[in-house]
Amino acid sequence: MELRARLRGRTLDWMMRQMNDLRPEVLERAEGDVLEVGFGTGLNVPFYPPGTKKLVGLDPNPADGLPALEERVRAATFGVERCALRADGMLPFDAGRFDTVVTTWTLCSIADHRRALDEMRRVLRPGGRYLFIEHGRASAERTARWQDRVNPLWRRLTGGCNMNRPIDLIVQEGGFELERLARFRHTGPGLLAHMYRGVAKAV
Secondary structure, X not given: OOHHHHHHHHHHHHHHHOOHHHHXXXXXXXXXXXXXEOOXXXXXXXXXXXXXXXXXXXXXXXXXXXXXXXXXXXHOOOEEEEEOOOOOOXXXXXXXXXXXXXXXXXXXXXXXXXXXXXHHHHHEEEEEXXXXXXXXXXXXXXXXXXXXXXXXXXXXXXXXXXXXXOHHHHHHHOOEEEEEEEEEEXXXXXXXXXXXXXXXXXX
């Protein structure tokens, strides 16, 4: 594992562990065969409930070789398969393959989020659920305007992360119907702390 990739994995793992308190409520409805888009360093794995049978994790930049990730996968009570794939390409899964699709802080950085959501909807079985938590556009207009101003620079610095995407609208435009949606401000810098936590189903 290259030094740069190792450092990136460790830094990402440390940063995203700060969100661990938000993971259980997102994942509590996961069941059956699960597709997680944006697997990262596997931080969600310990929080999946007993009804999870198998997890397929997608990430275009896998953190393979990171000890913390390997330990989480080994400790899982269900099978974990990792795939180095982009979410906005044609996914190599049959239609209706998965019972649950999950994203956690992922839609912000997918270049073609519309294509990704189309594919997520295609591989989700009828009646299956899409569970998500994402940061995005603030409800306060003043903050949202600052997000718009800062976003071009932020996107370049972070390799494609967008701070101003209206996640609820993006999910609905992707062909999902929102069953639950909570919007709240988490800790941290105001431009990045506006969260969308939801449950959706394909329509």
